[in-house]
Amino acid sequence: xxxxxxxNKPDVATWPGFGRLTDLRDEIDRLFESPLTDLxxxxxxxxxxxxxxxxxxDKDNFxxxxxxxxxxxxxxxxxxxxxxxSISGERKSxxxxxxxxxxxxxxxxxxxxxxxxxPTPVAxxxxxxxxxxxxxxxxxxxxxxxxxxxIEVNVN
Amino acid sequence: MNTTVQTEARPxxxxxVRQEYLLPNVNICETKDGYVLEAEMPGVTxxxxxxxxxxxxxxxxxHRQTEATSGELLFRERRxxxxxxxxxxxxxxxxxxxSAKMEQGVLTLSLPxxxxxxxxxxxxx
Numbered sequence: 001x002x003x004x005x006x007x008n009k010p011d012v013a014t015w016p017g018f019g020r021l022t023d024l025r026d027e028i029d030r031l032f033e034s035p036l037t038d039l040x041x042x043x044x045x046x047x048x049x050x051x052x053x054x055x056x057x058d059k060d061n062f063x064x065x066x067x068x069x070x071x072x073x074x075x076x077x078x079x080x081x082x083x084x085x086s087i088s089g090e091r092k093s094x095x096x097x098x099x100x101x102x103x104x105x106x107x108x109x110x111x112x113x114x115x116x117x118x119p120t121p122v123a124x125x126x127x128x129x130x131x132x133x134x135x136x137x138x139x140x141x142x143x144x145x146x147x148x149x150x151i152e153v154n155v156n
Numbered sequence: 157m158n159t160t161v162q163t164e165a166r167p168x169x170x171x172x173v174r175q176e177y178l179l180p181n182v183n184i185c186e187t188k189d190g191y192v193l194e195a196e197m198p199g200v201t202x203x204x205x206x207x208x209x210x211x212x213x214x215x216x217x218x219h220r221q222t223e224a225t226s227g228e229l230l231f232r233e234r235r236x237x238x239x240x241x242x243x244x245x246x247x248x249x250x251x252x253x254x255s256a257k258m259e260q261g262v263l264t265l266s267l268p269x270x271x272x273x274x275x276x277x278x279x280x281x
Contacts (some may be wrong), residue, residue: 052234058227065223067198067234069261100192106181107196116231133221134198134261 049108053087055116059147062118062140069134070107076131078138080124085138088113120146177240180218180263188275190268191249197239198261199223205258207265209251215242216263248273 053066066087068076076089093109122140129138180195197205200218208215218239245251250270257264 053231054229054234055231056225056227057230061227063225063227065234067261069196069198070194071260100185100187103184103186105183107183107194108181119230131260133201134196 049091049110049112051087051112051114053114053116060141062122062142064116064138064140066114066136066138067134068131068136071131071134073131076136078127078129078136080122080127080140083121084115084117085140086113086115087136087138122146176237177217178235178237179241180216180239182241190266191246193243193265193267195239195241195263195265196261197263199236200239200258200261202258205256205263207256209254212245212247213242214245214254214265216240216265218263
């Protein structure tokens, strides 16, 4: 009778695993549509939340950008251990809608962890992290020895 | 993240320009007062949002801020395209009272229902 915003029957939407099934169908659609570089993301449907990240390198720094929307700064942990950068944290769902009927839950909540191994050493003391608009940007300056240097060739 | 790509063909003069969008993940719930929709659009600020109400459809478009990338890309998982998603609205929603809030890449839309639709007790004299 009415055109409704609800896409799923209410009793199905509250089933805990339901969100994963719609992700599964969408992931399979995407597998056939997009280039092979996206295959790495399919492991997400089984392992929970794995935020997307990019890694850049210029001559002085490594820059890691991770998408972590809707987090509080204090719930994000960044640590560096023996050349591996680890980003982890927990996104807590707000309990304000206790009497609400839920129609869609595509957003992940809970713990996540990503680890990136850096190809060259970085100076741990100068690592900076900034969180803006849901994107965490981590700048890791390379150690002096790791920066590319010109070596002079002497010809006698 | 739900990265199903939605392509839209928009003919401009002789050529059709295909704009690729990403579908943002959403959570939708309904309370007795209205609906709450949360959409994840990391990399989008308040200024990059375009929310349009047309008839009984609401379309949410988030334009990503262009990032100054220095250096060489070694590893990429993020898709740096804009977000777009369209929803059909329950006619009970009072479109004049829709409000939006954007925080750390999450858009929270509050869509209250019109007063006349809410259950009311009628007093008998």
